[in-house]
Each structure stands twice: as C-alpha cells, then as structure tokens.
Amino acid sequence: MMITMAEGNGTSERSGARGGTRALRRLSAVLFAAALLGAAAAPAGAAVYPRASQQPSQTIDYIDMEDDAFTLGDLLTVESLQGIVNREEPRIWVLKNPVHMYDVGPGFDANSTMVGRDFWFDRLTGYTKVQHTDPLELVQSFATELVGAVLYDPDMLDVSPGANGNAGSFYYTTDDDSQYAEANKSYQPAETIVAQLNVTAMLCAKYGAIALTEDQLDELEDDYGVTLPVLADTRTLDLSTWQKSYDYAMDNLDEDMRTDIVANNPNFSLAMFDYLIANKIFVVNLKGDPAAGTGLSMAEKALTDEIADRSGPNTPVIGVWGGTTDEDAFGRYFNPKGKFSLVTSESFNLSWTSGLPSVRPSASESNRNLTYDPSKTYISFTETDGDTLLFLQYKYPHWFGLADREEYPIAWELASTIQEIDPLVGQFYEEERGDNAYVNPVTGVGYLKYAPSAAYRDDYFDLTDDYMDYMRYRLLRTMNYDRFDAIPYTAIPSVEGVFAGYGGADPQRPSVADLTETNFMYLGKPVFINYSFADAQAIKDYDGGGPAFFSVAAQYVNTELLTDYIDSLPASFVVVSPGELVDLYKQYAEATFSDIDAAGFLASFTHDESGYLYADDGSFIADGDHRVADGAASWTYRFDLANTAASLDLKLDIANNYKVEVSTDAANWTTEAVAPADIHDASNRVALDLDLSSYLTSNPDKTVYVRFGDASPTDGWGASLFGVGVNGDIPQTADRWLLTAGKQLGSGQFLVAPSGGYNLTLQSDGNLVLYSGPNPAQNTGVVWQSGATGTTGSYFAIMQSDGNFVVYKGTGPADNQGYMWSSGTGGSGASYFSVEDDGKVYVHEGADPDHESGVVWSRP
Numbered sequence: 001m002m003i004t005m006a007e008g009n010g011t012s013e014r015s016g017a018r019g020g021t022r023a024l025r026r027l028s029a030v031l032f033a034a035a036l037l038g039a040a041a042a043p044a045g046a047a048v049y050p051r052a053s054q055q056p057s058q059t060i061d062y063i064d065m066e067d068d069a070f071t072l073g074d075l076l077t078v079e080s081l082q083g084i085v086n087r088e089e090p091r092i093w094v095l096k097n098p099v100h101m102y103d104v105g106p107g108f109d110a111n112s113t114m115v116g117r118d119f120w121f122d123r124l125t126g127y128t129k130v131q132h133t134d135p136l137e138l139v140q141s142f143a144t145e146l147v148g149a150v151l152y153d154p155d156m157l158d159v160s161p162g163a164n165g166n167a168g169s170f171y172y173t174t175d176d177d178s179q180y181a182e183a184n185k186s187y188q189p190a191e192t193i194v195a196q197l198n199v200t201a202m203l204c205a206k207y208g209a210i211a212l213t214e215d216q217l218d219e220l221e222d223d224y225g226v227t228l229p230v231l232a233d234t235r236t237l238d239l240s241t242w243q244k245s246y247d248y249a250m251d252n253l254d255e256d257m258r259t260d261i262v263a264n265n266p267n268f269s270l271a272m273f274d275y276l277i278a279n280k281i282f283v284v285n286l287k288g289d290p291a292a293g294t295g296l297s298m299a300e301k302a303l304t305d306e307i308a309d310r311s312g313p314n315t316p317v318i319g320v321w322g323g324t325t326d327e328d329a330f331g332r333y334f335n336p337k338g339k340f341s342l343v344t345s346e347s348f349n350l351s352w353t354s355g356l357p358s359v360r361p362s363a364s365e366s367n368r369n370l371t372y373d374p375s376k377t378y379i380s381f382t383e384t385d386g387d388t389l390l391f392l393q394y395k396y397p398h399w400f401g402l403a404d405r406e407e408y409p410i411a412w413e414l415a416s417t418i419q420e421i422d423p424l425v426g427q428f429y430e431e432e433r434g435d436n437a438y439v440n441p442v443t444g445v446g447y448l449k450y451a452p453s454a455a456y457r458d459d460y461f462d463l464t465d466d467y468m469d470y471m472r473y474r475l476l477r478t479m480n481y482d483r484f485d486a487i488p489y490t491a492i493p494s495v496e497g498v499f500a501g502y503g504g505a506d507p508q509r510p511s512v513a514d515l516t517e518t519n520f521m522y523l524g525k526p527v528f529i530n531y532s533f534a535d536a537q538a539i540k541d542y543d544g545g546g547p548a549f550f551s552v553a554a555q556y557v558n559t560e561l562l563t564d565y566i567d568s569l570p571a572s573f574v575v576v577s578p579g580e581l582v583d584l585y586k587q588y589a590e591a592t593f594s595d596i597d598a599a600g601f602l603a604s605f606t607h608d609e610s611g612y613l614y615a616d617d618g619s620f621i622a623d624g625d626h627r628v629a630d631g632a633a634s635w636t637y638r639f640d641l642a643n644t645a646a647s648l649d650l651k652l653d654i655a656n657n658y659k660v661e662v663s664t665d666a667a668n669w670t671t672e673a674v675a676p677a678d679i680h681d682a683s684n685r686v687a688l689d690l691d692l693s694s695y696l697t698s699n700p701d702k703t704v705y706v707r708f709g710d711a712s713p714t715d716g717w718g719a720s721l722f723g724v725g726v727n728g729d730i731p732q733t734a735d736r737w738l739l740t741a742g743k744q745l746g747s748g749q750f751l752v753a754p755s756g757g758y759n760l761t762l763q764s765d766g767n768l769v770l771y772s773g774p775n776p777a778q779n780t781g782v783v784w785q786s787g788a789t790g791t792t793g794s795y796f797a798i799m800q801s802d803g804n805f806v807v808y809k810g811t812g813p814a815d816n817q818g819y820m821w822s823s824g825t826g827g828s829g830a831s832y833f834s835v836e837d838d839g840k841v842y843v844h845e846g847a848d849p850d851h852e853s854g855v856v857w858s859r860p
Contacts, residue, residue, distance in 0.1 A: 048316055048445065048463070049342075049421040050261065050279035052355030056090035060124065061141060063132040064095040066117055068173050072157040072268055073213060074135045075099075075172075076197075079270050080150075080204045080211040083277030085142050086351035087208070092138070092274075095121060098346035099269045101390055102174050102181040114394035116176075120349075120424055139210065140224040148209040148231035149217055152200045156193060156234075157268070165190040170268070188323060189267055191287055195245035198265055198283040200234055201273055202249055205280040206256040207231040242287055243300055249282070250306060257282040262311050264330070265345065266323030275350035281318075282310060286325035291332040295324055313338025313456040314463055316446050319345050331449030338456035340446025342415060343388030347422070356423040361430045364472045365411075365437035365579045372587035376574045377542065379550040380581040381533075381562060382477065384503045386413025387441035392425050398558075405559040406434025408566060409577040413441035413477060416467035437577040439475040440468055442502065443489070449479050451488065461492045468494035475499065475578050477553075481508045481529055483520055483605060484621065490525040497582035501530035503553020512538045519549045519585060520610035521593075526585040527610075533557050536565055546572065547588055551581060594640040598728040603627040603653075603721040612724075614638035614666070614705060622720065626655075627708075630718040634709040636666065639726055641702040648692040648704060651725035655685035655775075658719035659711040664695055666705045677777065680717040681748050684777035687730065687756045738834040739805075740848050744798040744812065750776055751835045758783065760835045766795040766820045768807055770841055770859070783839055784860040788821035795820065803828030803856065805843055823857045831856060 065075050075096065082092040095117045097104075103114050132138040139146070155163070159170040168187035171180035189197075204211050209231045212220070220226040239245040263276055263283040276283050288295020290304045320341045321330040334341065344350065383399070385391045392415065399405065412429075419426040429438065441447065444464035452460045468476070474496040478486045481501035489498050501509060509532050510518045518529040528551040531539060539550055554562055566575050576584065593599075593611035601608035604625050618633030629635055641648065652660070652673075657680075660673040672690055695704045710718025723730040735743060737754050745751065750761040756774040763769060768786040771779035790809060797807045804826035810817040823843050825831065830847040843857040 047420070047466070048417055049318075049354065050258065050275075050281070051420065052086060052090050052278070052351060054089055054355060055357065056127075056352055056355045058126075059091065059128045059130060060093050061091055061130045061132060061138065062093040062095060062121065063135065063138050064117075065135075066096050066173055066175065070135065070172065072159065072172060072270065073154055073216070075270050076157065076200075076211045076273065077216060078135050078138065079273040080201070080209070080277055081139055081142065081146075082274035082349075083204070083351055084208050084210060085145060086274060086355070087278040088145070090352040090355040092142075093121060093124075093352055094274070094348050096271070096348055097174050097181075098390070098394065099172075099271060100184050100187065100267055101269075101346050102184070103395070104174065104176050104178050104181050113398050115397045117348075119397055120393065123424065123428065136216065136220055136224055139220060140226050143224075143226045143228075146208075146210060146228060148207060148229040149212045150200060150203045150207065150209045151212055151214055151217065151230055151233040151235060152196070153235050154213040154215070156196050156200070159187075159268070164193045166193065187267070191242045191285060191323060192240070192245065194266060194268075194285045194323070195242045196234060196239045197268070198285060199237075199239060199245050199249050199253075201276055201283055202253045202257060202280075203232045203234065205277045206253055242285075243297075243303060246284060246303055246307060250303070254282070254310065256280060257310070259311050260315050262308070262315070262317050262339075264317055264319035264321065264325075266319070266321070266325065267345075269345040271346045271348045272318065272344045272350060274348070274352075275344070275354070278351040282307065283319075285323055286321075286330065286333070288324050289329040289332075290325070291329060291336075308334065308337060308339070311339070314459050315339055317341045319343070328449065335448050335450040336453050338452060338460065340444065340448050340460075341387075342417065342421070342446055343390055344421075345390070347389045347393060350421060353422040353424045354420070358419040358423050359427055359430070360419070360470055361426075361438075361472055364439070364474065365577050366409075366433075366435050367577070367579055367583070370574075370576065370580055370584055372584050372591065373546070373574075374588075374591070375546040375572070377546055377548040377550070377572050378574050378576055378581055378584055379539070379552060379569070380409070380411065380576050380578045381552045381554050381566070382411040382413065382439060382499065382503075382530075382578055383557070383559075383562075384413055384477075384553050384555045385441075387415055387447040389415070389422065389425075392418060392429075393422070397428070400432050400559075402559045404563055406432070406436060408559075408563055409435055409437060409575060409580065410559065410562060411437040411439050411475075411578045414438040414471075416440050416445060416464070416471045416473060419471070437579055438471070438473065439477060439499070439578055440464070440471070440473045440495075442477045442479045444476065444492075451485055457488065461489070465492045465494045468492070475582065477530075481506065481510065483527055483529060486527050486529075487522045487605075490522050490527070495525065497526045497528070497578065497585075499528050499530055499551050499553070499578060501532075501553060503530055503532050503555040505532060505534040509535070511535075512542055515542070515544065515548055515550070516607050518551075520605065520607055521585075521589050521613070522610060523613065523616060524586075526582050526589070528581070528585075533562075533565075540565075540569060549581060549585055549588070551578065595642045596640065596726070597642050597645070599639070599726040600724065600728050600731045602723045602731055609724070612637040612639060615707075619708075626720050626722040628656075628718060628720050629709050630716050631710055631713045633718065634707055636705055636707040637724070638666075639704050639706065641696065641704070643700075643702055645696055645702050646693065647727065648696055649725075649727050650690040650692050650706065651728075651730050652688040652690070652721060653685070653723040653730050654688050654719065654721050655682035656680065656717050656720040657711045657715070658721070659709045660688075660690070660719075661707040661709070662692055662695055663705045663707070664699050664703065669707060674711045678712055678715065678717075679777060680715070682720055682775075683748070683750070683761075684775050685720075685722070685750075685752070686774045686778060737836070738832050738849070739797075739799040740832045741799055741801045741830060744796045746811065747793070747795050753835045753837045753839075755837045757837060758835055758839050760841055762795055762797050762807070764792050764795070766790040766793075766807060766809065768797060768821065770835070770839075772839065784841070786821045790820060799831065799833045799843075800826070801830070802826045803831040803843065803845075805831075805833045805857075825857045828856045
C-alpha cells in the first residue's frame with residue numbers, strides 16, 4: 001500500500017503491508033472531503049466559555065475508559081469522537097478517572113481524596129443510558145455523522161519509560177491505587193510530542209474528524225464496516241519541533257479556530273479534548289518562561305506571542321500550566337495581556353455538560369443577620385482552589401460528603417462561571433449548600449495571579465460583576481497577602497468585601513500578633529488579609545480580647561479537620577461566614593469611626609486611617625509610610641465627631657506642595673492650608689496644627705470632611721501626609737527621631753525631635769547638621785554639625801551594630817564608597833541614635849528606648 005498525501009506545507013510517502021485498493025479510496029477521499037467540512041454546525045457563542053449548540057439528548061451513549069485493555073490512543077479516539085458528535089447535540093459521555101492529577105485512597109491522604117469517575121454520571125437521572133464497551137464500536141454507532149479521520153503516528157502517545165524523551169512513569173489506569181495515581185503527577189511528555197498532539201486535536205476540530213492511527217482506521221473498515229476518508233495525516237507534516245508544529249498551526253489552522261479563548265495543554269491530560277475539538281479552540285503548550293524570555297528561543301518567543309495575541313484581552317485560557325511553564329510564569333505572561341484562566345485539564349465531558357441549561361442560584365449564603373458584640377472574636381473559614389474544576393468536580397464533592405459539613409458556616413470558593421461551563425456541577429452545589437456559603441475565587445471571573453493591567457481592568461471588573469451578580473456573590477478573594485493589591489476590586493459593584501491571600505504556608509501571610517493590621521475599610525467596603533489554617537494553633541491561642549476579626553483560608557483542608565477545629569475553639573470565638581464577617585465588620589467600623597472624641601493615625605493605609613477614608617481619587621502610598629496626591633489626584637477623610645463636640649483641632653504631619661481643604665458637606669470647600677513654597681524633597685515636613693472648630697457650628701451632624709491635594713499640580717510633587725491627629729497627638733513612628741541598629745538616613749533625609757523643635761539633616765555634601773526648627777526648609781539656625789563635607793552626591797548615615805554612628809559616601813552598605821565621619825563609639829555594643837527635645841543628638845547604650853542603659857555620646 002502506498003499513501004501520498006498533501007496537507008499544508010509538508011509531504012511524505014509511507015509504504016505498508018496492506019492492499020492498494022484502500023490507499024486509492026483514501027486518496028480519492030481527500031479530493032472530495034472538502035465538500036463535507038461544513039456538515040457540523042458551529043457551536044453557539046457564550047459570554048466567556050463556549051457552550052454546546054443545544055441541550056443534551058435524552059439518550060446518553062457512554063463508555064467506561066478506565067480499563068487496562070485501552071490506551072491513550074483509544075482515549076484520544078473517543079475524546080475526538082465525543083467532541084465532534086457533541087458539537088451538534090451532546091450525546092456521548094466518557095467515564096474515566098483523571099489522567100494526571102488524581103488523589104485516591106485508601107492509603108492516600110484523606111485530605112485530598114477525590115470522587116471517582118461515576119460520581120457525576122450517577123447524578124444524571126431521567127436519561128436513557130446506553131453502554132458501550134468498545135471504542136471502535138462507539139465510533140461505528142455514530143459513523144453516519146462522521147466526515148473523516150485525522151491520522152497520527154501511534155508513537156506520539158508511547159508512554160513506555162524513556163520513549164520520545166518523556167520523563168517519568170505513566171499509568172493509563174489508576175483505579176483506586178495511589179501508587180499509580182501519584183506517579184502520573186510527575187510524568188512529563190516532551191514538549192515537541194505534546195505540540196504534535198495539540199496540532200492533531202486542532203486538525204480534528206477543523207475538519208470535524210476523529211483521531212485515528214492507521215491500524216485503527218483499517219480495523220474500522222475491516223471489522224466494523226466503517227470507511228472514513230482521511231482528511232489529514234500528521235505523519236506527512238513536518239512537526240519535528242515545537243516551533244515547526246505551531247508554525248504549521250498558525251499557517252494552516254489559525255483561521256479555523258476561535259479567537260475568544262485559547263487552551264494550554266502541557267501533557268497527556270486528554271480529558272478536555274472533547275471540549276477543545278467541539279468548540280474549535282486553539283491549543284498550545286507554553287514553553288519556558290516567555291515573560292522572562294528564558295527557556296525558549298527568540299523565534300519561539302515571537303511565535304508564542306503571536307498565538308497568545310490571537311485572543312483579545314479579558315478572554316480565558318483553559319487548561320492550563322505545567323511542563324516547563326509553572327504557575328507563576330504562566331501568570332506573569334498571560335495576566336498582563338488581560339487573560340485569566342480556568343483549570344480544566346482533568347475535566348471530562350465539558351462538551352456535554354456545557355449544553356445543560358444554566359440555573360441561577362437562589363442564594364450564595366444563609367446570613368443570620370448577626371449583631372456585633374465588641375467582646376467577641378469573629379472568625380470565618382474559606383476552602384480554597386475553587387478556581388480549578390479539578391476541585392469542584394473531584395475534590396469538593398468528597399469533602400461535601402463528610403459528616404456534619406452542611407451545619408457549619410464554612411465558605412467555599414466556587415467559580416462564578418460554573419453555571420456556564422458545567423451546570424451539572426453548579427446545580428450540585430446549589431442543592432448541597434446547607435449552612436455553607438460560596439464566594440468568588442481568586443480573582444474575579446477567572447484566575448489571576450497578578451492584577452490586570454490598567455488598560456484592561458475596567459472591562460475585567462465589569463465582566464466579573466456580571467458573573468458575581470448572576471451567582472449572587474457578595475465577596476471576592478485575591479491571591480496575594482497585599483491590601484494594596486486587594487483594594488482595586490472594591491470598585492466592583494457586587495463586591496461587598498475582599499479577602500486577600502491564598503491561604504498556604506506562605507511566609508508573606510500575617511502573624512496573629514499583627515491582627516489589627518489585617519482588617520481595613522476601603523471606601524465603605526471591608527478588606528481582610530487572610531490567615532492560613534497552618535496557623536490554626538496560634539489563632540486558637542489568641543487572647544487579645546474582642547473585638548477581633550480573623551479570616552482563615554483553608555488550603556487542602558477537608559471539612560472533618562475543619563469542623564473538629566471549629567468545635568475546639570474557645571467560647572469567645574464566634575464562627576461566621578465570610579459574608580457575616582463583612583457585615584459584622586461594617587457594624588464595628590460604624591461603632592469605632594463615628595461619634596468620635598479624638599483620633600490619631602498614620603497615613604499609610606493603616607487600619608485606623610482606613611476607617612476615616614471617605615474618598616480616594618488617585619492617591620497612593622509612597623515608601624510605605626505616607627500618602628501622596630500628585631496633579632489632579634486627591635483624597636478625603638470624613639470625621640464624624642460626637643454630638644457634644646465643640647472643638648476640632650487637626651494636627652498634620654505633612655510635607656511637599658500640600659493643599660488642605662475643609663467642608664461640612666463634601667461639596668463646598670474652603671482652603672485652610674497651602675505649602676508656603678514649591679518643595680520637592682519633603683524638606684518642609686512639618687507638624688501643622690489647624691483649628692477647625694468653626695466648622696462644627698451650625699453643623700448638627702458634627703461631620704467634617706478634609707481633602708488633601710496638590711497646590712502645584714503641574715510639577716508632580718503634591719501633598720505628602722505621614723500622620724493625622726484629631727483632638728489629640730499624631731502617633732509617632734520610631735524612625736522620626738531615632739535610628740536603631742542597622743537603620744540609616746540618606747542624603748536629604750532628616751530626623752526630627754519628638755516635639756518638632758529640632759531636626760538633624762544629612763546634607764548632599766555629607767555634612768550632618770542639627771538645626772532648630774521642624775524641618776530643614778524652616779530651620780532657624782544651626783545648632784551643631786559634624787563638619788565633614790565632600791562633593792555633592794549620595795551619602796548615608798547608619799547606626800552600626802557595633803555602637804558606632806557613621807557617615808559614609810554612597811547610597812547604602814551595598815554601595816559603600818568610603819568613610820566620612822563617625823561618633824567614635826564603636827565597641828559600645830547595641831546602641832541607638834536619637835534627636836531629642838533638649839536640642840541634642842545622642843548615642844544611647846541599649847537596643848532601643850525600652851532597653852536604654854545610659855548615654856554613650858552626645859552633641860553639642
């Protein structure tokens with residue numbers, strides 16, 4: 001037999017042992033196949049994820065592929081058949097355990113055990129179910145609907161050890177044996193092999209054809225009476241490298257694939273191939289770290305960009321990471337392009353379930369409308385990873401079946417698009433919620449490890465809002481333990497609270513000692529930094545009294561462990577849903593930040609500042625310790641004083657070109673303070689004292705608004721606010737008047753005595769000068785100076801661990817360009833340097849003021 005085929009830009013010949021008549025039939029088939037390509041209807045569009053063109057048939061033809069008699073090749077045939085048949089009307093269902101990521105028992109950690117392949121199939125009641133046991137017989141059953149075949153080399157799916165450069169051991173069937181399931185997790189096919197597989201899938205999608213080896217094709221004809229024309233043969237194509245495979249795809253398949261979604265398949269997880277083929281989704285396997293430009297050539301990087309840019313911003317990537325591209329590299333590459341993801345790599349039957357009608361949930365929680373009690377410690381728990389279908393389809397259902405789960409206000413991440421791509425799963429969670437609650441996973445309509453860029457953010461937020469509203473979600477989780485990363489999401493109308501931080505044993509997670517600074521208000525919406533269940537004992541031991549608020553993210557924690565822990569908490573703890581935590585925190589904020597007599601806070605988005613922040617029009621936190629408004633930006637505080645208040649004394653630790661305005665209605669403003677000069681280096685940092693008592697007269701609400709802006713908006717140096725005191729002092733930060741061991745002062749920076757009467761400045765010539773006055777710009781004379789000067793440049797003064805206070809040339813210890821001056825106190829041990837209200841500078845023995853044991857040095 002001789003087959004000669006042309007497909008795209010590659011040709012080849014291959015001889016075989018069978019007769020030539022079949023070859024002639026196949027060659028003829030190529031000539032007329034094009035007329036049949038339009039037979040399959042295009043899938044119906046959807047807002048984010050493609051859906052089947054109609055609801056599933058009442059008859060389900062199913063096959064159990066978890067059998068050692070089958071191979072990956074058989075599974076590829078069945079998956080491609082399912083995709084083509086279900087494209088028109090969902091009828092085929094495949095039973096198969098996950099190929100790569102399956103956690104089973106006994107003998108495996110019960111924390112991660114997944115349900116088996118029949119769990120969801122058994123929930124399909126009211127259907128006629130027709131069983132098939134032979135993949136080719138299943139093909140035969142739908143032969144009249146098939147237009148042809150795509151041939152591939154069976155060696156492509158060779159999983160024997162070392163084949164094709166593949167790494168690890170692979171077991172097609174895992175059943176309930178962890179020794180096989182675990183091995184598959186680390187199995188990694190070669191990148192070129194996966195690229196060939198992905199191109200094969202796209203050819204099937206383009207032609208509406210099933211994937212077959214030549215032996216399968218012959219067996220279909222000889223034993224099943226099914227003759228299929230060959231529409232493409234990957235053996236005749238030059239797919240010898242990753243680059244050549246996707247060059248071919250872009251040259252020959254690009255126009256046939258959708259442009260509103262892309263898939264990343266890095267291995268042999270064929271589960272989602274039915275969905276990819278049914279919906280003509282371009283599928284790639286990322287190589288290396290494309291954002292960093294490592295692990296791939298420049299040409300491969302350019303090709304990767306071309307593929308990624310096929311779909312526009314705010315579109316999904318399904319699959320997703322694996323191979324040489326890990327989760328972080330995946331996010332760094334796709335997220336800046338405005339793309340989010342949904343993990344579907346082990347999701348079978350999406351071409352079937354996506355045809356089910358979407359049903360809007362009746363609620364996402366059962367809110368008990370609790371009343372805030374300041375003596376209580378409130379705590380909520382959220383199960384993580386609901387952004388991946390692997391959890392929703394396999395792991396969560398097992399945990400949902402554990403004892404008494406439904407009786408606790410535990411929350412679960414549940415993808416807001418689940419009713420679109422898999423309503424069968426969505427309806428399960430609607431029915432089984434009990435007293436549990438659901439929240440939107442990290443981070444929005446899809447998974448983002450990194451925040452969307454400004455160019456795509458508004459549209460992404462709009463899309464997220466649509467899906468949250470449909471799912472009746474109130475709350476959203478973000479990936480990073482970062483309040484600044486979290487606050488932009490409060491702009492989404494459906495978001496009533498944000499919970500920041502994944503929940504694992506991340507070193508960036510907060511400590512229990514920092515509890516107060518893990519909860520904030522931002523423009524009326526609570527933001528919580530999550531704790532980890534890894535900190536369960538420290539949380540349980542918390543004895544700081546009420547009120548207190550803990551949000552705990554439970555990563556890979558089954559509900560038996562969680563409910564046992566909840567039952568062990570002290571009586572002062574009240575376990576609530578995240579929604580209830582948000583509502584209680586709003587009550588706390590109202591009680592804490594309204595009807596005040598006095599207040600004081602640091603202006604760096606601290607817990608205390610957040611309660612007074614009324615409007616934020618473009619301000620930002622600089623250097624971690626002060627809020628800035630440049631140009632047209634501004635921010636506003638709202639101070640609601642007690643009804644009996646007769647005075648309002650506002651103290652501001654402020655610098656640069658500030659403008660301070662005051663209002664009683666946030667509409668009509670009066671300027672109360674403007675920087676006296678155009679300052680760019682904070683050398684005019686001062687403790688400003690404003691008497692605003694007049695704003696309380698004829699103001700029965702006793703509410704005053706204070707707005708900060710830029711007095712010279714064209715030069716880029718606006719208000720810099722470090723702290724605020726309302727009818728009281730501004731909280732002091734230690735580095736305003738002292739330096740402990742290892743701390744340093746840079747050129748142009750200064751320390752100021754606690755009362756503000758003196759400041760010590762390191763000038764740009766290296767001279768260390770003590771002035772009277774609150775800052776260098778408003779000094780009233782030199783009190784003392786080191787007298788050591790050099791050329792204008794960078795200098796730093798550092799309190800060394802040996803007790804010596806030293807000035808060096810350079811920007812810091814890593815850029816030390818030479819000695820300038822010192823206090824000569826080396827060898828005195830742990831010490832600190834200070835500027836004090838008596839007009840002197842000191843080196844004190846002791847690590848800090850609490851451990852002071854004497855003066856080592858002072859001037860003048």
